[in-house]
């Protein structure tokens with residue numbers, strides 16, 4: 034596959050990079066990634082992936098764009114308020130880069146549909162805003178050995194971690210089970226600074242791009258924690274947990290679980 | 304050729320003939336391997352280009368920085384290590400920047416020829432296919 038002249042121009046600033054070049058660009062153009070959530074994290078992540086020329090980007094979200102989303106969900110705009118988020122996302126991403134095939138999924142993820150959805154993709158990006166989806170995505174990715182790019186945000190903090198099943202720890206190695214309903218403030222009550230979502234979603238995109246091109250070191254076996262008020266990053270090493278209920282030596286979770294949705298106010302998705 | 308390769312020949316001559324026959328067979332095999340899906344052989348010039356008998360030339364006159372450099376990089380990526388590529392570059396910014404950037408990438412500039420109005424830069428590939 035030869036790059037067209039307009040592609041050489043469009044991607045010139047990354048083609049110039051010693052570790053990217055035409056080879057890296059072709060890998061990006063051939064990649065298929067699935068973004069869970071067209072919200073605060075999914076927005077910057079999907080935009081950077083589209084800009085970089087990732088060939089196929091699936092995007093899952095069942096919500097419609099609301100005015101209060103626009104403070105952080107930069108995929109959407111005032112003119113798309115009321116429309117489905119995935120459709121709004123598709124318009125924006127295609128406007129940015131016509132090389133990208135955007136596949137919108139206006140659905141709620143469940144244990145019934147997730148495996149069928151992720152099987153056509155090389156990797157999954159978790160930009161969800163709630164624990165039921167986060168655990169469902171983690172378990173489905175571990176069970177099918179799909180690379181998963183986790184991101185989470187709350188108030189002024191964020192975290193990023195890359196999960197390569199069998200190579201490093203998964204989300205459950207760190208947090209074996211979701212917190213009981215009511216123990217964590219709901220997304221609506223907690224609030225979030227838009228730029229914090231931008232930092233975390235952008236770091237997820239950066240991890241994905243490195244993974245696709247096979248360069249650098251990924252956040253596997255370590256979690257990056259961002260403190261926005263202090264403008265500081267902290268890294269914590271996490272070993273794979275041999276007692277992890279899903280990726281451990283004797284897994285107790287062998288089927289997907291639909292946890293009760295206790296944070297129903299949509300931040301990213303679902 | 305085959306019926307002359309008899310015992311009557313000197314051992315050295317027999318070796319030469321055998322060597323020729325093996326080479327000929329290899330050439331035929333390569334030719335068949337390069338056949339496309341509709342059983343056509345590639346044009347002769349493509350084969351000779353592949354065997355590096357002529358220097359690849361990239362005309363980047365009129366292509367601004369940094370696209371000229373990017374295009375050179377993309378071509379070098381596809382060539383073998385040590386392959387020679389001649390690049391035609393405009394005077395001014397291109398001839399100042401492109402050879403320098405190529406050198407930083409580990410390629411060797413083996414010659415710069417002033418062609419009056421443009422330059423012909425000969426690059427020896429320091430990277431290439433891996």
Ligand SMILES: [Zn+2]
Pocket residue numbers: 202203204205206207274277278279280281
């Ligand atoms: Zn685990």
